[in-house]
Amino acid sequence: MASSAVLAAVLTTTAHAQGVNTIEELVVTAEKREQSLQDVPVAVSAFTSEGRDLIGITSVQDITNFTPGLQYSSQTDRVSLRGVGRTSNVHSADASVSVYSDGIYTTSTVEAGKTPLFLERTEILRGPQSTLYGRNAVAGAINLVSKRPTEEWYAEARAQYQNYDHSLLEFAASGPTKIPGVYFRVAANWEKQRKGWIDNIVPGMPDEGNVIDTNIVEGQLKFDFNENFEGWAKLTWIEWRNGGGGPGARATWTPAPYPTTEALFSTAITLNPGYGCNPNTTNVVNPSPMGCTNPALTNPRKIASTIPYDVDLNGTYIFASEWTYHFPSFDLRYLTGAVNYNYALNGPTPVDHTAPITSYRLPSLIPGGNITVNPTYAFNYQERENWWSNELTLISTHEGPLQWLAGLYYWDENYTQPVYTYLPNEPRVEGPFGVPAVLCAQRAGVCPPNPNRRIFDTAPEFDITSKAAYGQIDWQFAETFTFTAGLRYSVDHKEGVERGRLLCYLVAGCFAAPELNGAVPGGIPVVDITENQWSSRPVLPEGVDGPTTFDRATGYAMRKLSDTWKEATGNVGVKWEPDADTNAYARYSHGYKPGGYRIGIDVGFSPNPRTEKETVDAFEVGMKKTFGGNLQTNLAAFWYDYKNAQIPLSVINTSGAVAVSEAILYNVPEATSKGIELESIWQPIDNLQILFNYSYLDAEITEGTAVDPADPAALNARARPITDRSTCRATVYGDATTTCAADVYTSPRPVVNAAGQTTQISANPDPNGGFQRVQDLDGNSLPNAPRHKIAINANYTYDLPTGGAIVGSVSYIWRDAQYGSIFNRDYYKSPSWDQWDARVTWQAPDNKVTVIAFIRNIFDDLGYEGGAGGVRRAGSVYTPPAGAPIVNSVQGVYSTYPLTAPRTYGVELQYRFF
Structure with missing residues (x-):
């Protein structure tokens, strides 16, 4: 996929400086070496701290708005890319989009919402990152790059x-x-x-x-x-x-x-x-x-x-x-x-x-x-x-x-x-x-x-x-x-x-x-x-x-x-x-x-x-x-x-x-x-x-x-x-090996338990109900x-x-x-x-x-x-x-x-x- 170099360009524009806005080159580390974003043959969306201030990208949800295919739930802290993602909070089921904070894999996306004062750059790599970011990156990877110490004050x-x-x-x-x-x-x-x-x-x-x-x-x-x-x-x-x-x-x-x-x-x-x-x-x-x-x-x-x-x-x-x-x-x-x-x-x-x-x-x-x-x-x-x-x-x-x-x-x-x-x-x-x-x-x-x-x-x-x-x-x-x-x-x-x-x-x-x-x-x-x-x-x-x-x-x-x-x-x-x-x-x-x-x-x-x-x-x-x-x-x-x-x-x-x-x-x-x-x-x-x-x-x-x-x-x-209902009905009531489980809440007739007692009946029976299908x-x-x-x-x-x-x-x-x-x-x-x-x-x-x-x-x-x-x-x-x-x-x-x-x-x- 083509990278989001276009977005990166606007986000790296020196809009506050006097003079004409310029589309500056952005260097990323999407492939573990420094490269110009336009030269990387990988789908990458990049957000610099200056660009986030300019446009108003203050949360992970904002990043999803400007990244093709990206979805995020702030309540469940779950991410998906191009329809591939994790929709469960069960921790033993891994994420499909890997998040790396300064190169270290993390199980949460919350750090991607850190303010521009902390993050120099956020890179979203779309598509399977199957070689360099192979830990669960079946959908893609998010790289968070912190601002680093400076030699000048x-x-x-x-x-x-x-x-x-x-x-x-x-x-x-x-x-x-x-x-x-x-x-x-x-x-x-x-x-x-x-x-x-x-x-x-x-x-x-x-x-x-x-x-x-x-x-x-x-x-x-x-x-x-x-x-x-x-x-x-x-x-x-x-x-x-x-x-x-x-x-x-x-x-x-x-x-x-x-x-x-x-x-x-x-x-x-x-x-x-x-x-x-x-x-x-x-x-x-x-x-x-x-x-x-x-x-x-x-x-x-x-x-x-x-x-x-x-x-x-x-x-x-x-x-x-x-x-x-x-x-x-x-x-x-x-x-x-x-x-x-x-x-x-x-x-x-x-x-x-x-x-x-x-x-x-x-x-x-x-x-x-x-x-x-x-x-x-x-x-x-x-x-x-x-x-x-x-x-x-x-x-x-x-x-x-x-x-x-x-x-x-x-x-x-x-x-x-x-x-x-x-x-x-x-x-x-x-x-x-x-x-x-x-x-x-x-x-x-x-x-x-x-x-x-x-x-x-x-x-x-x-x-x-x-x-x-x-x-x-x-x-x-x-x-x-x-x-x-x-x-x-x-x-x-x-x-x-x-x-x-x-x-x-x-x-x-x-x-x-x-x-x-x-x-x-x-x-x-x-x-x-x-x-x-x-x-x-x-x-x-x-x-x-x-x-x-x-x-x-x-x-x-x-x-x-x-x-x-x-x-x-x-x-x-x-x-x-x-x-x-x-x-x-x-x-x-x-x-x-x-x-x-x-x-x-x-x-x-x-x-x-x-x-x-x-x-x-x-x-x-x-x-x-x-x-x-x-x-x-x-x-x-x-x-x-x-x-x-x-x-x-x-x-x-x-x-x-x-x-x-x-x-x-x-x-x-x-x-x-x-x-x-x-x-x-x-x-x-x-x-x-x-x-x-x-x-x-x-x-x-x-x-x-x-x-x-x-x-x-x-x-x-x-x-x-x-399976039509008539088949379910025949198997449930005539075959103990049925694959149609009974649904007593939509059943049009009473259900009798093993003791012969009428234990369930639907208040609003549906003629097409009675079975899981x-x-x-x-x-x-x-x-x-x-x-x-x-x-x-x-x-x-x-x-x-x-x-x-x-x-x-x-x-x-x-x-x-x-x-x-x-x-x-x-x-x-x-x-x-x-x-x-x-x-x-x-x-x-x-x-x-x-x-x-x-x-x-x-x-x-x-x-x-x-x-x-x-x-x-x-x-x-x-x-x-x-x-x-x-x-x-x-x-x-x-x-x-x-x-x-x-x-x-x-x-x-x-x-x-x-």
Whole structure:
């Protein structure tokens, strides 16, 4: 693919200086050696610190606006490129877009949002980087290059204030030390937003939406030992004390009524607060001024929640260093770094979309059945990681037609990802537990107590290693032609354990119906179902090392997981440069991402936790062309053959029995991604530059079948089931080996259990329902792959007669609709959207002072970071005693949309001391 050299050109323009704007050459390290961006036969978008200030690129989301094919979710911290990406927060499933901070691989994209005071340059390499950045770079790589120590004295302070009481203070300084050949740089940042973008209408509860309090402190040393040996080291400390802001916090909108069925999902394990909105409940405590009406129905930025989000990052240190020895004809470079990362997220459960009811009483349909419920339901999610990276590279530096590089890579990571949900106001879940002789048999009939009141509790711990050897040659075999070939061999190993415990509280899957909980011996409304759900199957699935064991003392289940993935990857390409202003090339790349496991977070012990590796065969052609010095155009086309995309999918339980969903990473057998990307910059008159960026992306599945979790019975008008209902009916009721699971929530007739009791019946039967039906995925788009994207920026520099300059900059962004799932349904679809931004910059004559006034999202329109999520709201269905109403039913499919920021505006002051 052609690089985004056009964008880089506008972003490196010296717009604040007196005189005509110029399109300057930008040097990048996309191929691990310094090269002009226009000469690199790789698809690269580059953003310099000066350019980011000029246009107003202040976040990772802004970078996606100006990078073809790039998508990013600030809530989940997940990236995709050209339809290839990671859509799961399961840490044992790797990212598809590798992020490198000063050459060190990192599992998060957050550092790409550092301010221009910290980052010299951000490079986005599109397409499989299968030789030089082979660690999971099946979609591409993001290189973050820090500003380095200077040999001359430098110091700068910046202050910013914007609406929502958002302030930013930062400072940086660098220069020589008293030790000859040793230079330093220090930088610090404090950012705080006190008012949230999302208004919580519950009295006394805080607002949410980018409520942050973050700090970054960074120190660097650069060593020039002699003319042959040099070194550099960086240590960064990061801390977040956020409220409802930062990765993981609430940034979504669900314009739907609160569900009043027993469960939000058919697999829920606790009676949800929204059940208190059911007319059969009494003594309801609901602090929301709007009661059981969701304020988001009429206002996308209003919520009613009794549990706030809280995002913290503590004790997080990032170390990186690079050491280079210059031999006469090559360099020996050693790059090493380590990270200690501690992230914690607290918030409401489930899925932030239920009435803020804190207490209610169930109807007394039988003696002893009148029970008070305290349904406040919360979660805690943590990531505790540490890793060490080592890379040794030999790079040719001699003159001649043949250039080469070779390297060895080793990565070692350990992480734990504990996640639990709990009922903080419900002491009954501490124990004792109902029917222990049945469900705690392996623990001598005794269920251990649960002092932390946790309902779902899981704690996977993994060790991950990645080893690779790679090499690449560039051979200029003719005056205008250069041939490139690279090869990498990778071995990725993952092993660890998952531990967990699962309880069931007041839901029909455990007790027939909540109104009958008094019938449970002793009136105990809690059951420990860990063994019932997480015991091993007779045949162990691939990647599982041994049967599940149970600890009598703690009640936890445990099993071991281990597997290894290997792959040879590489690239072949040819570049043609008939003149100094033309670079045309064709390139083939084979990329790979290792398999992983769907464990932790939102899933128990999945019967099939392992996933296969992904591969991509990518073909790209492109041209970078400059016309007369005032017009640059880059036109490119690509085609991918994408196999085994790892897509998170829930195989939901619709039987009404005690069962939880099977959450898997579904490997989509075949998909293609193809597109065209045009980037241009035009300087029609002095001091005026116009950037036009357009991309077309067609990323679709060509082979695959699955059940839609939001529509398991395939009742949607666009559903394409591969089995008709009559076949399912014949097999379900006449063949024990059927592949059509029953769906009691859409069944047109009662379902009778083994004891001959009528236990389920649909309140709203559908004549086409009753069964889960697999659907054909052929032709569906891959998630988060908008077909069209447009970005336009115009900036004009007015040179003041007394010196200095004023620069005006206006940007327009438009993004097409996109889906958040492999099922292309309206409930997974985010609409198209657009946004206008503007900035005015005043530059002092001596270049010491800069003042920037800005406004973003001028018209306060809704924007969408990615596709929507769709959820089927359904509870277990029960026929109560004669005369009592049916209280549970399917309530349709609701959508949740990931929103971009509202209108923000403010002013920034920059002062340079030296």
